[in-house]
Structures are given as C-alpha cells and as structure tokens.
Amino acid sequence: MDCLRRIILRGAGASGALAMLLAAGSLRPIRVLASEWNRTAFDAKDTSGALRGIGGSALTENKEIVLKAPDIAENGAAVPVEIVSNIPNTSFLAVMVEKNPFPLSAAFDFGPGAVPEISLRLKVAQTSAIRAVAKTTDGKYYTTSKEVKVTIGGCAG
Amino acid sequence: MADPMKIRARLKGDVTEIRVLMSHPMESGQRKDNSGNAAPAHFIQTIRIAINGNAVIQGQTGTSVSRNPFFAFKVKGAKVGDTVSIGWVDSEGEQRVDETTIVAG
Numbered sequence: 001m002d003c004l005r006r007i008i009l010r011g012a013g014a015s016g017a018l019a020m021l022l023a024a025g026s027l028r029p030i031r032v033l034a035s036e037w038n039r040t041a042f043d044a045k046d047t048s049g050a051l052r053g054i055g056g057s058a059l060t061e062n063k064e065i066v067l068k069a070p071d072i073a074e075n076g077a078a079v080p081v082e083i084v085s086n087i088p089n090t091s092f093l094a095v096m097v098e099k100n101p102f103p104l105s106a107a108f109d110f111g112p113g114a115v116p117e118i119s120l121r122l123k124v125a126q127t128s129a130i131r132a133v134a135k136t137t138d139g140k141y142y143t144t145s146k147e148v149k150v151t152i153g154g155c156a157g
Numbered sequence: 158m159a160d161p162m163k164i165r166a167r168l169k170g171d172v173t174e175i176r177v178l179m180s181h182p183m184e185s186g187q188r189k190d191n192s193g194n195a196a197p198a199h200f201i202q203t204i205r206i207a208i209n210g211n212a213v214i215q216g217q218t219g220t221s222v223s224r225n226p227f228f229a230f231k232v233k234g235a236k237v238g239d240t241v242s243i244g245w246v247d248s249e250g251e252q253r254v255d256e257t258t259i260v261a262g
Contacts, residue, residue, distance in 0.1 A: 037202040042219040078223040097221050101187060105221035114206075114213045115172065115231035121223040123185065 041104050047096055047131065050104035054094050055141075056133060062087060062142035067132045069148050076124040076150040083118050085134040087142055090116035092135035098145075099128035124150050162255040166241040167262030173235045174262070175206065177243050178227050179253075185220035201226060201245045208235050210242070237261050 041053025051059065068082040083093055093116055094107040100123070110116045116134070124130070131145040160180035167174050179201065186198030204216035213232050235241075242256035 100221050106218045108216040111213045113234045119229035123221050
C-alpha cells in the first residue's frame with residue numbers, strides 16, 4: 001500500500017519524525033502481502049484472461065471450497081456470495097462472475113490468523129456462473145462454481 | 158470525502174467476525190445516464206484489514222463489487238479490545254481508514 005504510505009508521509013509534513021522512524025526500520029511499511037491493484041487481471045474480459053492475471057493456469061475442481069450464492073437473484077445489483085475454503089493452507093481467494101464484462105470481481109490475500117473465507121455482494125449482469133478460485137501456499141489453484149440466475153441485471157448498479 | 162465505514166468486530170470463541178459496510182458509488186463505467194453518456198468508472202481497488210496495525214487481509218476489488226460494498230471476514234487469535242482498522246483506496250486515489258475495537262460476541 002505504497003500510496004497510503006506516501007499520504008501518511010505527506011501528512012507528517014516536515015516533522016521528520018516519521019521519516020526517521022522509517023529510516024530506522026522501526027516503522028517499516030507493511031508490504032508482507034501484495035496490495036497493488038492487479039490491472040491485468042481486473043481488466044481481463046474473460047475468465048481465462050482473469051485466471052492468467054492472478055497467476056493461475058491449471059485449476060483443479062475441488063469441493064472443499066464452499067461457494068454459497070442464491071439459485072435465483074431477483075436483483076443482480078447486489079447478489080450475496082459467501083466463499084469458504086476448507087483446503088489446508090489456503091492463502092488467497094478470488095471470485096469471478098463469468099459473464100460480467102470484467103469477470104474478476106475481488107481477490108483477497110490472507111495473512112497469518114485470517115480465516116480463508118469471505119462474504120460480499122456482487123453485481124451480476126446476467127445469468128452466469130460465479131466462480132471461486134483458491135490458492136494454497138504451495139502455489140496450487142483450486143476452483144468451484146455455481147450458476148446464479150438473474151431476473152434483473154446488475155449492469156446499471 | 159466518503160462517509161465513514163460501519164465496522165463491527167465480534168469475538169466468538171477464538172474467531173473474530175469482522176463485518177464492514179463501505180460507502181462508495183462503485184461506478185462500473187458501464188452505466189449510462191439519460192442522455193446515453195457512460196458514467197466514468199470510479200470504484201474501490203484495494204482494501205486492507207489490520208489488527209493492532211498488522212495487516213491480516215489485503216483485498217483487491219473490481220467493478221463487479223456492489224455499490225456501498227459489504228464484506229465479512231474472520232480472523233483467529235485476536236482479543237476483545239484489539240483494534241481493527243480497515244482502509245480502502247479507490248480508482249481516483251481517494252481513500253478512507255476507519256477503525257473499531259473488538260467486542261465480545
């Protein structure tokens with residue numbers, strides 16, 4: 001989160017105290033987890049492009065990923081989706097709406113202590129598969145998906 | 158400046174459930190106004206969840222996340238009274254950080 005760091009530094013002004021702390025390494029910016037926005041993946045117009053963008057190529061279907069979403073969404077502007085990975089050492093989860101103009105919706109890196117699960121609400125433009133992708137610390141990718149029927153699209157949302 | 162986030166953090170057993178509601182238009186760039194002009198894309202791109210200043214979850218989001226985004230996360234090992242801070246940065250470089258303390262659930 002480099003830009004955040006810059007703004008904190010700007011806010012600190014000329015006091016120099018923060019800069020000294022940074023120089024001393026006692027307040028080093030947290031860069032343990034990737035946080036730059038992955039433009040390649042989010043700008044991809046199809047699922048395979050989005051997958052390449054997040055570094056996945058060989059995906060294994062795995063039912064240890066639990067993907068909860070409604071069978072039918074009355075309002076595609078806010079479809080509740082819950083993803084839980086029961087695969088040991090899951091460190092990353094991504095969710096895609098396959099038929100949206102840009103399928104990749106969100107991606108999360110889980111640090112120590114974080115449980116690899118996420119609930120969120122997604123725009124679903126038309127009836128589509130929702131796909132969850134999990135990555136484990138050994139670099140393997142797993143996936144599961146669920147079809148959601150949409151009666152009113154979420155494009156306008 | 159965007160409105161503050163609403164954050165709840167409750168400890169049940171060993172697991173803290175963190176729920177956050179962000180105030181953001183999440184414009185996808187696809188939506189057209191009455192005269193047919195597309196509203197420019199404006200959406201949250203990165204999210205950071207920290208406990209007592211240590212990042213535990215970092216997220217990236219695209220235009221498919223709903224307006225006024227809601228997220229729920231779970232974290233193990235945190236205690237009642239620990240500080241949960243959540244920050245986001247959007248595609249315009251706007252940002253916001255809010256925090257709360259963990260309460261017993």
